[in-house]
Amino acid sequence: MNGAETNAVGKVLIDRAAIARRVAELGREITAAYRGEPLVALSVLKGSFVFAADLLRAIDTPLAVEFIGLRSYFGSRTQTSGVVEITQDVKYPLGGRHVLVIEDIVDTGLTLDYLMKNLATRNPLSIKIAALLHKPSRAIKPIPIDFLGFEIPDAFVVGYGLDFDGRYRNLPHIAVLEPDDAQLGLFPPR
Ligand code: IMP
Numbered sequence: 279m280n281g282a283e284t285n286a287v288g289k290v291l292i293d294r295a296a297i298a299r300r301v302a303e304l305g306r307e308i309t310a311a312y313r314g315e316p317l318v319a320l321s322v323l324k325g326s327f328v329f330a331a332d333l334l335r336a337i338d339t340p341l342a343v344e345f346i347g348l349r350s351y352f353g354s355r356t357q358t359s360g361v362v363e364i365t366q367d368v369k370y371p372l373g374g375r376h377v378l379v380i381e382d383i384v385d386t387g388l389t390l391d392y393l394m395k396n397l398a399t400r401n402p403l404s405i406k407i408a409a410l411l412h413k414p415s416r417a418i419k420p421i422p423i424d425f426l427g428f429e430i431p432d433a434f435v436v437g438y439g440l441d442f443d444g445r446y447r448n449l450p451h452i453a454v455l456e457p458d459d460a461q462l463g464l465f466p467p468r
Pocket residue numbers: 325350357358381382383384385386387388389390433434435436440441442
């Protein structure tokens with residue numbers, strides 16, 4: 279990690295070089311796990327699109343790419359409620375193929391818990407999870423993350439696909455959003 283790198287917001291938690299190294303490692307692990315198997319990589323929108331774009335190019339085995347759009351509703355101001363809406367569903371059946379879910383961050387686990395149960399009804403050969411970030415201190419539902427980028431502390435992070443209020447997805451690194459970064463009281467209560 280390189281604390282000297284700066285950008286529009288927050289403090290750098292994981293710089294772009296560290297992300298690139300870890301994504302390359304994950305790509306090798308995933309390649310070894312699925313070589314020769316029918317595989318669908320399922321990118322969870324919107325947050326995982328940057329991670330997915332890099333990770334998929336680090337995987338050296340044939341695969342199909344699908345997208346699923348999820349919206350998680352917040353039960354309180356601090357955490358998701360477990361109520362999840364599929365805003366955009368996959369276009370092709372998942373039956374008879376291995377599914378690799380690509381997610382940006384596992385926080386309470388409520389969103390992925392819902393998604394895993396939903397996907398299981400579609401009869402894939404297996405379902406595994408690749409997540410860039412995990413906040414273990416916030417777990418409510420235990421989620422088995424098969425391919426994990428980084429464990430992080432309980433902080434609100436943005437960049438590399440993750441947003442606050444729709445912004446910062448295009449930062450090339452992961453930054454911690456701090457109260458000083460808040461504008462007009464918009465800062466999330468974490
Ligand atoms: P969970 O249901 O609590 O695991 O929440 C998962 C979703 O909440 C993620 O896919 C993100 O969209 C969002 N989320 C959780 N923590 C953060 C964060 O620190 N920054 C940005 N989004 C977050």
